[in-house]
Amino acid sequence: MRARVWGGTAAVVLGGLLAAGCGGGGKDAADESTGKAGKSAAGAYPVSVTDCMGAKTTFSDAPKRIVTSNASSLELLLRLGAGDKVIGTxxxxxxxxxxxxxxAQGQKVKVLSQNVIPKEKLLGSGADLYIDTFASMGGMGGGGMGDAPTVEEFKAAGINHIYLKSTACAAQGKKPVRDLSAVEADITSLGAVTGTSAKAKELVAGMKEKVGAVQKAVGGTAAGKRPTYFFFDYDAGTKQSTVVCNRQVANAVITLAGARNAFADCDGDNKQVGWEDVIAKNPDWIQLGVRNRGSEAANKKAFDEAQKWLETNPATKGLKAVKERHFLRIASEPTTIAGVENAETVEKIAKTLYPGKVG
Structure with a gap:
C-alpha cells in the first residue's frame, strides 16, 4: 500500500510487520524496531509500517475496527490486549x-468466513485495518489467497492492509530463517500500530528469555553433533510428505532448539516430496505435527494416528526415529505459524533432545 501523508508530521517508521528480515530477520533490525515502537505507547503517532516490497502504510492513530485473516493474527492481537478492536476474522x-x-475471547469474534474471507465481505466489513497473515505479495495487486481486493479497492473502502511479514514474506526471503527476530519484530510493530507497545515489549522479552536459556544450554553444540529432525505434517496428507524448508519459521524453531531440520537444504517455506526423500534423510527425531483439535483427548487420538501411520507404513517403519520411537508430540501451529508460542516450542524440543541440559 502507498504511504499516507498526515499533516507533514514525521512518521515513526517501523521495521517488523513489517520489516525485519523478510525471511532471515536480523537481530539488529528487531532491536531497532523495538526501540521505535516504544514511542507509540506515549502517543507518538503517526506510525508507518512497510510490506514485503517496501510499500508504506501510515497510521495517524490506533485502528478501531480490525479484521484478521486467520487465527494466528487474531491470537497476537488478543495477547496484546487489542482483541476488543477485532470485528471479524x-x-x-x-x-x-x-x-x-x-x-473464550477468540470465540466471541465474529466469523466472516471459515477460510479466506470473500472479497465483497471483507470490503464491506466496516474495518479500518485488515491484517494478512499468509499472503502472496506478487501478482494480485497486494492480495493473499483467493480473489483478493486490490490496493485501490482497499483504499476506496477505507481499509489499511498490512501483513505479518514473518509469515507473508517467508518464501521470498533471501536466506534461511534461523531465529525468531522477524516474529518478534511483527509483535513489536503490531503493538506500535495498536497502541499496545508496552505489552508487545513484555511478550518479546519473554520469548527472548526462553530462547536465550535454551541457547545458553545447547546453542554451542557443533552442527555435526546436532540430531536431525523431521517435522511430519500428518494433516497435510500422507500420499506425499509436506516438509518445512529453510524459509519457514519452523526451521528457526528447530535450529534454535539445537537440532538440524532434515530439509534445511530446501529453499522456500514448504515443499512436497516423496517418501523416498524422507527415507534418504533417515532423521534421528520426528515431530508428530498435528493441528490442535481443541481437547486433550482429541489431540491424543490424532497423535496416536500419526504415530501408527509411521510405524505401519512400509515406507517409513524402518526409519531410525520410528524404530527407536523418537517421537515428539507437539502441535503444528506453535511450530509452523509465527507467534509467541514459537519460543515455548523451542524449549519443548530442546528438553526432549537434550534431557537434563535445558531447565
Whole structure:
C-alpha cells in the first residue's frame, strides 16, 4: 500500500510487520524496531509500517475496527490486549485451540468466513485495518489467497492492509530463517500500530528469555553433533510428505532448539516430496505435527494416528526415529505459524533432545 501523508508530521517508521528480515530477520533490525515502537505507547503517532516490497502504510492513530485473516493474527492481537478492536476474522480458531482465557475471547469474534474471507465481505466489513497473515505479495495487486481486493479497492473502502511479514514474506526471503527476530519484530510493530507497545515489549522479552536459556544450554553444540529432525505434517496428507524448508519459521524453531531440520537444504517455506526423500534423510527425531483439535483427548487420538501411520507404513517403519520411537508430540501451529508460542516450542524440543541440559 502507498504511504499516507498526515499533516507533514514525521512518521515513526517501523521495521517488523513489517520489516525485519523478510525471511532471515536480523537481530539488529528487531532491536531497532523495538526501540521505535516504544514511542507509540506515549502517543507518538503517526506510525508507518512497510510490506514485503517496501510499500508504506501510515497510521495517524490506533485502528478501531480490525479484521484478521486467520487465527494466528487474531491470537497476537488478543495477547496484546487489542482483541476488543477485532470485528471479524477468517479461518477462526476452533473451540479450545487458543490457550487459557484467550479461547473464550477468540470465540466471541465474529466469523466472516471459515477460510479466506470473500472479497465483497471483507470490503464491506466496516474495518479500518485488515491484517494478512499468509499472503502472496506478487501478482494480485497486494492480495493473499483467493480473489483478493486490490490496493485501490482497499483504499476506496477505507481499509489499511498490512501483513505479518514473518509469515507473508517467508518464501521470498533471501536466506534461511534461523531465529525468531522477524516474529518478534511483527509483535513489536503490531503493538506500535495498536497502541499496545508496552505489552508487545513484555511478550518479546519473554520469548527472548526462553530462547536465550535454551541457547545458553545447547546453542554451542557443533552442527555435526546436532540430531536431525523431521517435522511430519500428518494433516497435510500422507500420499506425499509436506516438509518445512529453510524459509519457514519452523526451521528457526528447530535450529534454535539445537537440532538440524532434515530439509534445511530446501529453499522456500514448504515443499512436497516423496517418501523416498524422507527415507534418504533417515532423521534421528520426528515431530508428530498435528493441528490442535481443541481437547486433550482429541489431540491424543490424532497423535496416536500419526504415530501408527509411521510405524505401519512400509515406507517409513524402518526409519531410525520410528524404530527407536523418537517421537515428539507437539502441535503444528506453535511450530509452523509465527507467534509467541514459537519460543515455548523451542524449549519443548530442546528438553526432549537434550534431557537434563535445558531447565
Amino acid at each position: 477468517g479461518f477462526p480458531p476452533g473451540k479450545g485451540t487458543l490457550p487459557g482465557a484467550l479461547d
